[in-house]
Amino acid sequence: MLLIGALCLSTAASGATESHTARGIEAFHNGSLPQAAQAFEQALASTDNPSARLRYNLGVVYYRQQRFRESRPLFESLSKEPDHAPLAHYNLGLISLAQERQLAAATSFERAFLLSRDDTITELARRQLARLDLDQLLHDRPGISRRWQSLIELRLGSSNNPRLLDRPQASSDTFAELLLASTGYLTGNASNGLRLGLTAVNRQFQDQREQNSAALSAQLSYDWQQGNWRHSPGISHTWLFDRRREAKRRLSAHYDLERDLFNSNGRGDLSLTYSHIQARERFASLDGHQGQAGVGYRHHLGNHRLYGQYRFIRDRRDDFASGDATAAPGEESFDGFFISQSARRHQLTTRWHYRINARWTLTSSLQYRESRFDDPLEIRSGEQQRSEDRLDRRFQATGGLRLRIGSHGFVSLQGTHTDNSSSLELYSFRRNTVAAGIGYQF
DSSP, X not given: OOOOOOOOOOOSOOHHHHHHHHHHXXXXXXXXXXXXXXXXXXXXXXXXXXXXXXXHHHHHHHHHTTOHHHHHHHHHHHTTSTTTHHHHXXXXXXXXXXXXXXXHHHHHHHHHHHHOOOHHHHHHHHHHHHHHOGGGTTTTSOOOSSSOEEEEEEEEEEESOTTOOOGGGOOOEEEEEEEEEEEEEEEEETTEEXXXXXXXXXXXXXXXXXXXXXXXXXXEEEEEEETTEEEEEEEEEEEEOOTTOSEEEEEEEEEEEEEEETTXXXXXXXXXXXXXXXXXXXXXXXXXEEEEEEXXXXXXXXXXXXEEEEEEEEEEEOOEEESOTTSOTTOTTOEEEEEOOOEEEEEEEXXXXXXXXXXXXXXXXXXEEEEEESSOEEEEETTEEEEEOOEEEEEEEEEEEEEEETTTEEEEEEEEEEEEEESSGGGOEEEEEEEEEEEEEO
16 A cells, blocks of 8 residues: 655744654654654644644654554544645545545545646545445445445336337336445455345336336355455355246356456456356246356546446256147147247446546446347247247447435436347337436445
């Protein structure tokens, strides 16, 4: 971790204050932190109007002594003075890092970055933000500190096609959605620790109740760092409670690998996931497994954050069939269909985040997914037979705006357009969704 800068010489002060300050600076340069702290404390007590440099010097010494609770209020007082605010916020970020408070550290570094006109402070703050990646703390790399981090968000929105039907049959509906997430280390920390993550989401529609959905997920990962490489193997279990889905629960094993690139301005990642899927009773024939492999790269460029990822997904599911599969073609008793649920999917995703200022953030993402199914759709009725291959191409665009309120609160607005074009008209659909939310992270 980068150290706070050297002590600053004091400006003109009273004789006693100046004498104590001079002794403190000399003791500091001689490596005697206790004597330096004592001298600066005496200087502080000898004046009713301590200078910014005196408070800064004492804050530095307290920090070096790991007396973070005493160091913090000194820099907080400096953060209220425009001339000293950028450096004070940067130092507050270092204190938060030392206390394993990553979210608070990111907030302080961000303020230092936006307020500073000094190239050195700006660059130091930018590098710290690149390491922390605030917007991904609860998503891509949740729980990177020992301290638990949690998120609560309530969203209200509208979808013009909740049932994913083709356009003539589509109908709109409004919904309310609640998201709860919490993550933290049971033992150790990001360098070597066991991390637990819990997520719950519940979406309720006003009219189309059959589209209501709920899910609960628990993830256990072991994180460790080896040089510039970060490893994260683990397992997760997801329960789905909505009746319209064919999956009832999903048990997954994953291995994630990350590495900082280009002097911490970029980060490459590799992920491997294997999942066993248990379907609901009415879809019992859809039991199976899924494998995923992904490679991505994230880059920080000033206030911009860019991310790109390619992911290959292989579904090996039992196929869905109805009717008398043993009947020979031409027999009048035969009436049924066969639908393949096994597919090879190629998925490309790009994300862009732009910090407009300390409070406003603009986000957008584009995703393209191509799904080619192993076997054709077959429908038989008496002597008639229909067989068609299925190829889906889905394009999704999302844009959002987020306003931070205080240190923990936020409001958000998001819109998503999805267009799925399928060789089988039955599976083609378009959907537009808009939602506004209010949340609190701590």
